[in-house]
Amino acid sequence: MTENEIKLKAVAALTGLRGGVQPDYVSDLLSEVIPTHFVVPVPADPQTIGLAVLGQLSQPLSALLSGFVLAFETVAESYDRTDPETPTEELLQGLALTLAREDTP
Secondary structure, eight states, X not given: OOHHHHHHHHHHHHHHHHHTOOHHHHHHHHHTTXXXXXXXXXXXXXXXXXXXXXXXXXXXXXXXXXXXHHHHHHHHHHHHTTOOSSOXXXXXXXXXXXXXXXXXX
């Protein structure tokens, strides 16, 4: 799967969630970007095998994250062009404060 196809999966997942599709469908959609088989050197020690698997996971996960960020930036820029009462930055700051409070004992 190409990097662009993985980014499209991220956008499709967000679109589906906003459109009311079942979360299981979105989960299945996103799981398609994770390799089901890994190539590892033989013979190899556990660290080398772990690094090989991590290397093969990092590319699709990075592309997926890039797709989510691209989708967010597109929506945020469009939202901010409407001259909202609360700009995107303030919404994100509010979310960060809420999350920080949830971690406080």
